[in-house]
Amino acid sequence: MSEPIPVLVAGDHFVLNRLLVEALHDAGGPAAWRVRELELPWPHVPFGPVAEVREASGSEEQLIEALAGVRVCLTQMAPLTRRVLEACPDLELFAVCRGGPVNANLAAAAEHGVTVTFAPGRNAASTAEHTVALMLAAMRRIPPAHESMLAGRWEGGGYAYEAAGLELAGSTVGLVGAGAVGGRVAAVLVALGARVLVADPYADPAALPAGVRLVGLPELLASSTVVSLHARLTPETAGLIGAAELAAMPRGSVLVNCARGGLLDYAALAAALREGHLFAAGLDVYDAEPLPPDHPLHGAPGLVMTPHLAGASRAVAERAARMVAAEALRWLNGEPPLHAAALPRSSDPGRAGADR
CATH class of the missing domain: 3.40.50.720 (NAD(P)-binding Rossmann-like Domain)
Structure with missing residues (x-):
């Protein structure tokens, strides 16, 4: 031998x-x-x-x-x-x-x-699961409820209509990118009763889960209660979602990013949250990691954030x-x-x- x-x-x-x-x-x-x-x-x-x-x-x-x-x-x-x-x-x-x-x-x-x-x-399965977890946590405002419980408070104000959370079932969720992660997220969302749109110029419609519809980015942004980013970071996609794209999303919608920080303008996101245009955001990746003390996200409302742990x-x-x-x-x-x-x-x- x-x-x-x-x-x-x-x-x-x-x-x-x-x-x-x-x-x-x-x-x-x-x-x-x-x-x-x-x-x-x-x-x-x-x-x-x-x-x-x-x-x-x-x-x-x-x-x-x-x-x-x-x-x-x-x-x-x-x-x-x-x-x-x-x-x-x-x-x-x-x-x-x-x-x-x-x-x-x-x-x-x-x-x-x-x-x-x-x-x-x-890490495609792990990232897909983390994406859906952030999506649900942001939509149902789980972190502030958890924090209030830890502080010894029992707050029922979450039942007030304006404070109540959003449901995935019956909502339209737009996925920007339909690769290994996006495809898994789409399948989970369909099972939960969401209508799913995908914007991806390279996607094969036949490879998408049943019921998922391929559309252009403008239609996806205008139609979606939740927008989740799953594109690769390339010169073509850098800065893909900026102030104009966030403004095109319906008022009270949610943005999730577990893909790449460079896809998103975080200053514009913070402004959209502070102005109340967006209901919430779930983030695992950022334009600067770790976040510097003067980053615009600090103090913005409606955020659920994890430190680049989707693949962990x-x-x-x-x-x-x-x-x-x-x-x-x-x-x-x-x-x-x-x-x-x-x-x-x-x-x-x-x-x-x-x-x-």
Whole structure:
């Protein structure tokens, strides 16, 4: 039998090393791998830029030391920079268990013959559930009721008509984007009795849940009690929802964003809430994270906010570990990756698998 493959699992406090090792052993068997571990500090220490890559955890020095002699690395946050690549010539596969490998220099990886994979859709179910949870919490004004109970008050004022919440059943909900998350949200909303509209120029109508109608953005904004954002952030969609779009929504409507902060003008949103044009908003992503003390959202009424936690479920961590372990097994068997962000420029077969 061939020698075990040296592999580094560089997990953190979300995608645990234990999960990565278990998934790796389930995929290829313990005898296939010689595992080395590096634990990164995220999320207890925020991620940030490391050299030329963004949203990484740990240092180049840590990774260079841990990767000595390693051919495969499974990670979520470790920084794959040009300096790391130059110092680690044995590395062949860098499997990132995130929806996008923003912690990897993809061009440099291709130049150095390293395959970089990623894990699209790992948190789609979690984000869809969080979206609906924020939607309901904002519409039914659950957070202020909870706070009043914690303060020892029993307030029945929520039964006053002007203060009463909104129902999803019978409401029209507009989804801006119908990808992996938006499609799941649409299915849940239909089951809850909502009428669902989707604005997405790239959506396949046949792939939408039954009863969901594809419309243009102006019609969606004008017709929806709730608007939820699910688009990718691209030059085309940056600033998609600004003051004019918020003004086009019916008075007393609700906006939800669990997608990307760059889709939305938050100053305009705060103004719409303060003016009473919008009933509420549910937010998980922002234009600045964490929110600075002078951010316009502070003090705006009707807000339900979470700190970019839509993808934070145990199932996401476990699923992500299985996805990168599956890529490692494909590499071990000499098979092409399922989700490649970077491929070696060289066609040298010696860097295409484990030679087993």
